[in-house]
Amino acid sequence: MLRNMPVLVLPYGVKQVACGHSHTLVSTQDGRIHGWGYNSYGQAANEKCTYAWYPSPVDWCVGEVRKLAAGGGHSAVLTDACSLKELCEFILADSVTPWNASMIEDVAYRSGSDSLVRLCERLRKSHPDGGICDC
Structure with missing residues (x-):
C-alpha cells in the first residue's frame, strides 16, 4: 500500500x-x-x-x-557586511540599472561577488533590451 x-x-x-x-x-x-x-x-x-x-x-x-x-x-x-568588498557590494547593488547591469555583472563575476552577479543577471533577463527605450 x-x-x-x-x-x-x-x-x-x-x-x-x-x-x-x-x-x-x-x-x-x-x-x-x-x-x-x-x-x-x-x-x-x-x-x-x-x-x-x-x-x-x-x-x-x-x-x-x-x-x-x-x-x-x-x-x-x-x-x-564584514569586509570592504561586501560594503562595496551593498553600494553597487543599490545602483544597478538595466543600462549598467552587464558592466557591474562583469566586475562582480571577476571579484567573486556571486549574489551581485545573480542580481545583475536577473535584472538583465527582466529587461532583455538592456533598458533601451523605443521612445
Whole structure:
C-alpha cells in the first residue's frame, strides 16, 4: 500500500529557518538563502510567480546572514557586511540599472561577488533590451 507522500528536499547545511504565514526561508552554511511558499511580493523566491513550490535561491540580500524573519507578506534578512568588498557590494547593488547591469555583472563575476552577479543577471533577463527605450 504505497501512497503518494510529498517530500521536500532542503538544501544541504541549513543554518537558520524562518517561517512566515505562508512561506518559509532557510539560510545555509555557504551563505545562500532559499525560500518557498506564497510569493506574490517576492518574499520567497527570485521568480515572478505567486507560489514557489520548492526551495528556490533568493538573492535579494548581500553579506553574511545573521538573522532571518518572515511574516504575512514579507521577509527580512539581517546581514553583516564584514569586509570592504561586501560594503562595496551593498553600494553597487543599490545602483544597478538595466543600462549598467552587464558592466557591474562583469566586475562582480571577476571579484567573486556571486549574489551581485545573480542580481545583475536577473535584472538583465527582466529587461532583455538592456533598458533601451523605443521612445
